[in-house]
Amino acid sequence: MKSKSNILLIVVAAVLIELTSLSMYWFSSQGIREEVKHRAETELNVKSLEIQKVMAAVEARTSNSAWMVERTLSQPDSLYTVLRHLVTGSEDIVGAAVLFEADYYPQKGRWYEPYVVKRRGGIEEMQLGNADHDYLNRSWYRTAMAAGRGYWSDPYFDGEGAQTMLCTYLYPIRDGAGKTVALLGADVSLDWLSEVINADHIYPSSYNIIISRTGHLMACPVESLVLRKTIQEVTAKSRDTTAGYINRQMMEGQSGQAALTDEAGEKQYIFYAPVEGEQGWKMAVVCSDSEVYGSLRTLSFALLLLMIAGLALMSYIIWRSVRNARTLLNAESQKAALDKELHIASSIQQALLPKDFRQERQDVAVHAQLTPARQVGGDLYDYYIRNEKLFFCIGDVSGKGVPASLIMAVTRTLFRTMTAHEAQPHRIVTAINDTFSEDNPNCLFVTFFVGVLDLPTGRLRYCSAGHEAPLLIEGDKLSTLPCAPNIPLGAMAGWDFKTEERMLADDADLFLYTDGLTEAMNASEELFGKERVKNTLKPGTPNEIIDTMEAAVKVFVGDADQSDDLTLLAIEYKRQKCTNIIDDSITLPNDIETVPQLSAFVDKVCEQLHLDMSQTMKLQLAVEEAVVNVMNYAYPAGSRGEVRIDALATADRLKFVITDSGIAFDPTAKGDADTTLSAEERPIGGLGIHLVRHYMDSINYERVDGQNILTLRYNLNKK
Numbered sequence: 001m002k003s004k005s006n007i008l009l010i011v012v013a014a015v016l017i018e019l020t021s022l023s024m025y026w027f028s029s030q031g032i033r034e035e036v037k038h039r040a041e042t043e044l045n046v047k048s049l050e051i052q053k054v055m056a057a058v059e060a061r062t063s064n065s066a067w068m069v070e071r072t073l074s075q076p077d078s079l080y081t082v083l084r085h086l087v088t089g090s091e092d093i094v095g096a097a098v099l100f101e102a103d104y105y106p107q108k109g110r111w112y113e114p115y116v117v118k119r120r121g122g123i124e125e126m127q128l129g130n131a132d133h134d135y136l137n138r139s140w141y142r143t144a145m146a147a148g149r150g151y152w153s154d155p156y157f158d159g160e161g162a163q164t165m166l167c168t169y170l171y172p173i174r175d176g177a178g179k180t181v182a183l184l185g186a187d188v189s190l191d192w193l194s195e196v197i198n199a200d201h202i203y204p205s206s207y208n209i210i211i212s213r214t215g216h217l218m219a220c221p222v223e224s225l226v227l228r229k230t231i232q233e234v235t236a237k238s239r240d241t242t243a244g245y246i247n248r249q250m251m252e253g254q255s256g257q258a259a260l261t262d263e264a265g266e267k268q269y270i271f272y273a274p275v276e277g278e279q280g281w282k283m284a285v286v287c288s289d290s291e292v293y294g295s296l297r298t299l300s301f302a303l304l305l306l307m308i309a310g311l312a313l314m315s316y317i318i319w320r321s322v323r324n325a326r327t328l329l330n331a332e333s334q335k336a337a338l339d340k341e342l343h344i345a346s347s348i349q350q351a352l353l354p355k356d357f358r359q360e361r362q363d364v365a366v367h368a369q370l371t372p373a374r375q376v377g378g379d380l381y382d383y384y385i386r387n388e389k390l391f392f393c394i395g396d397v398s399g400k401g402v403p404a405s406l407i408m409a410v411t412r413t414l415f416r417t418m419t420a421h422e423a424q425p426h427r428i429v430t431a432i433n434d435t436f437s438e439d440n441p442n443c444l445f446v447t448f449f450v451g452v453l454d455l456p457t458g459r460l461r462y463c464s465a466g467h468e469a470p471l472l473i474e475g476d477k478l479s480t481l482p483c484a485p486n487i488p489l490g491a492m493a494g495w496d497f498k499t500e501e502r503m504l505a506d507d508a509d510l511f512l513y514t515d516g517l518t519e520a521m522n523a524s525e526e527l528f529g530k531e532r533v534k535n536t537l538k539p540g541t542p543n544e545i546i547d548t549m550e551a552a553v554k555v556f557v558g559d560a561d562q563s564d565d566l567t568l569l570a571i572e573y574k575r576q577k578c579t580n581i582i583d584d585s586i587t588l589p590n591d592i593e594t595v596p597q598l599s600a601f602v603d604k605v606c607e608q609l610h611l612d613m614s615q616t617m618k619l620q621l622a623v624e625e626a627v628v629n630v631m632n633y634a635y636p637a638g639s640r641g642e643v644r645i646d647a648l649a650t651a652d653r654l655k656f657v658i659t660d661s662g663i664a665f666d667p668t669a670k671g672d673a674d675t676t677l678s679a680e681e682r683p684i685g686g687l688g689i690h691l692v693r694h695y696m697d698s699i700n701y702e703r704v705d706g707q708n709i710l711t712l713r714y715n716l717n718k719k
Contacts, residue, residue: 016402018307020409027413029293036292037257039202040271040285046694047208048283050196052276053617054092054188055169059150059278061090062171062186069098069173069184076105076112080125083116086186087123094118094164095187097128098173099135101145104181111136117187144170144183152279154212155190155227165190165227167279193219197283206287213280215251238263246270250282259289266290353412354383363455363576364390367542368569369550371516377565378404378446379514380412384419387668388455388700388711391419394467394569395448396514398488407444411489415450421669425450425463426499429489433465437493445488449512454702456711458504458575463497465489468518472502473509473539481510506575509539513549516566520553523560528553542570582608582649590631590641590662598627598645602656605647609654609716619714622695623656626667626710629689634662634708652717658710665708666701667692 068082083096095117102110111129118124128135135141144151153168166187173182197208197219210219215230225234231250235243242260249256255273262268267289275281353370368381378397383390393415397404414435418428428450436446447467453460462481466488470481481502487495504510513533520528536552537545546568553566586601588594602623606616627643635641639662646657667689692699692712700711 016406017310020402020406023406023409032293036202036269036287037271040257040269040287041273043200043202043208043285044271044273044283045690046200047196048273048275049691049694051193051281051283054192055152055277055279058090058092058169058186058188061086061093062096062169062184063150066171066173066184069182070175073173073175073181076108076114079114080116083114084123084125087116087118090186092188092192093186094166094189095158097185097187098182099129099141099170099185100182102136140168140170141183145172145180148172148180150278152277154214155216155218157227158187190218202285203287203291205291206285208283208285210275210281210283211250215247218281246272246284250274250284253280253282353381361385361455363574364453365542365572366390366392366570367546368394368567369546371550371562371566373516373562373565374401377401378408379516379565379567380408381512381567381569382412382415383569383571384416385455386419387423388698388713389423390453390455390571391423391451392453392512392569392571393448393450394512394514394567395446395489396467396516396565396567398445400565403442403444407446411446411448419452423452423461424499425452425461426497429463429465429486429497430495433489433491433495433497434493436490440490443490445490447488447514449483451510453504453571453573454700455573456576456700457702457704457709458506458508458573459702459704460502460504460510461499462502463499465497466491468513468515470510470512471534471537472504473511473537474505475507476539478534478537504573506577508573509542509545510571510573511537511545511549512569512571514565514567516562516564517549517553517568519564520557520566521560521563522557528556532556542572545570580648580650582647582654585644585646587642587644588627590635590639590643590660592628592631595624595628598624601645601647605649605654609649611716618695619654619656622692622712623658625689625691626656626658626699626712629667630658630660630662630665630708630710633667634660634665636663649716652715654714654716656712656714658708658712660708661706662708664703666703667710668699668701 065082065086068085069079072078072082079098083098086096087093095115097113097115100108100112105112108127109129111131111134113127113129113133113135115126115128116123117126140151140153144153149172151170153170155165155167158164158166167190169186169188170183171185172180173184175181193210197210201207207221208219209217209221209231211231212218215232216227217225217229217231217234218227220226231247235247238244238260240260240262242258246258246260249258250272253274257269257271259267259269269287269289269292270284271287272282272284275283354368364385366383368383370377370379370381372379378400379395380397381392381394383392385391395408395411397407397411411432414432415428418431422428422431429448432448446465448465449462449467449470450464451460451462451470462483463486464483465486467483469483472479472481482500484498484500486497517533518528518530532552533549536549538548540548549568582605584601584605586597588597599620602620603616606619611619623645627645630643634643641660641662644659646659648655648657689699695714696712697715698713700713702709702711
């Protein structure tokens with residue numbers, strides 16, 4: 001009978017281990033799928049912004065130069081001076097021309113097209129218009145004249161003027177009566193497109209393509225196809241009908257993703273979106289299935305072989321046990337096989353926990369240690385930093401062994417999932433509790449503590465679900481962090497958890513633990529207890545605090561067996577105190593018309609720090625987007641208020657602190673901009689928080705004393 005029980009235990013353990021492996025594979029594949037989508041969409045957005053930044057700058061400079069051309073209409077020979085000013089004032093414009101309607105200047109003939117172009121030897125002036133270069137009968141000329149506004153031509157190779165691949169922005173020129181008499185054209189070389197699409201790919205073999213409004217390839221891995229083939233011609237022979245669907249979607253300016261099989265039988269993932277702006281371009285990212293999932297499949301195949309080998313060995317052991325259940329040899333074989341599988345499960349469990357604090361910071365240090373009573377246990381902890389906030393948790397699953405380890409793995413996964421987009425501890429705990437409570441047939445519960453520490457201010461928000469209250473050291477004072485009485489996770493859905501707050505001192509230590517510490521038992525069945533914990537706890541680094549506590553428990557327990565999982569987590573917080581080389585501020589009313597004042601303020605700060613033009617433009621865009629968001633959302637329509645912008649800089653970091661007294665508004669929770677709208681239709685600041693995240697190294701929002709405080713940080717030591 002005992003042999004049959006042992007066999008049953010082995011079978012149950014094998015099934016649980018296999019379920020753990022399958023669960024990890026499923027979660028991994030889901031995570032990879034979402035990560036690929038996120039990275040592809042980010043690459044499309046970032047490269048679209050880089051393209052639009054160039055094109056928008058050309059549009060602005062061309063339209064701003066139109067009045068100079070209109071003022072010079074009575075002096076046709078002076079137009080070259082205006083064009084030279086337009087070309088030399090922009091790195092992106094390689095040539096510029098004014099294309100007049102037929103016989104506008106009778107003395108100049110039917111065609112008059114003064115043109116200025118950059119050459120290696122300098123600036124060259126010429127008159128291009130003639131019978132061989134009859135721009136009057138070109139479709140782009142007629143279209144632009146009829147449009148009455150700025151118009152981007154399709155890409156083309158200019159063999160007469162710039163002698164390179166160009167795209168021209170045409171802007172109407174009107175006489176004193178308001179009639180369109182000419183077009184001011186700015187030629188933009190597209191050589192930089194190759195640098196944009198070939199930089200920072202999400203995978204080594206992935207690549208980008210860009211097509212024009214007519215479907216012609218503007219940039220792709222095969223240079224011989226550029227401007228010679230359309231996307232429809234390239235994919236015409238594809239056996240996969242999805243190629244035609246993708247072509248139609250891209251030509252219609254849609255965004256999306258699809259998978260198709262190429263001629264070599266390789267599966268590809270296509271992510272596509274329109275490029276913002278009037279030029280009508282579309283862009284796509286192409287990733288190989290073998291590269292996206294290759295590592296996971298290799299690992300899965302190895303795990304499959306191990307599982308098959310383990311099952312085969314398990315089957316053999318069971319067969320031998322049934323045949324000769326009472327022999328000591330078979331019993332030892334069964335135990336060895338179970339220990340091996342549990343060791344794998346323990347390795348998987350430990351791999352889920354952070355091993356060290358990888359971010360180099362001066363204001364916070366974290367260390368933790370988990371010692372299971374068995375090879376696998378039910379304790380857990382986790383910590384990481386997002387948006388200048390330290391998210392951390394500690395928990396204790398009821399029960400021990402493999403079932404508790406599975407709950408531990410799920411709890412840690414849910415914690416990471418929730419904190420990826422949520423910073424309120426009670427909402428995090430509520431969501432995890434409701435998930436567990438929906439389906440908990442084994443009635444397993446988890447005591448759980450979640451904390452969110454705002455590193456710039458020291459404000460700690462936390463929520464405890466029936467867990468031991470942490471201990472706080474501030475100077476020489478030791479206290480217990482007040483925690484509202486709450487039920488553990490999984491006990492009841494819909495429980496009303498609350499977030500509690502505490503401001504930490506500039507130099508504070510926080511110590512968290514599971515009941516494996518206070519209930520550690522020696523040979524005389526005495527408990528270690530909370531008083532011994534408090535007497536042992538002294539200020540120090542997180543490593544020193546945990547090492548000291550573990551040593552005290554080891555001495556107390558002696559030779560007695562460990563009765564429960566033991567988990568310790570220590571956090572050291574030191575608010576940064578830096579010497580500012582710049583401490584300046586500006587206060588603006590909530591009126592977007594004052595944005596030019598903000599631009600001048602940021603430009604002054606950047607000039608003091610000797611930042612280059614590229615860095616200055618990025619900082620201006622990011623700060624303007626953040627401030628305009630505050631003006632638009634923190635103050636309701638019709639209300640008055642002020643926005644204060646402080647610029648603080650040390651030798652290593654530049655910080656902009658944006659403060660307002662409006663309604664509570666967290667810009668970091670705002671969604672991305674609607675990139676389907678044109679530049680004219682999109683309101684100021686419409687690029688949204690993703691633009692700020694792209695250009696700044698970190699962002700942080702806090703609501704303190706009735707004020708919204710948004711902090712943007714930029715690392716001055718970037719290479």
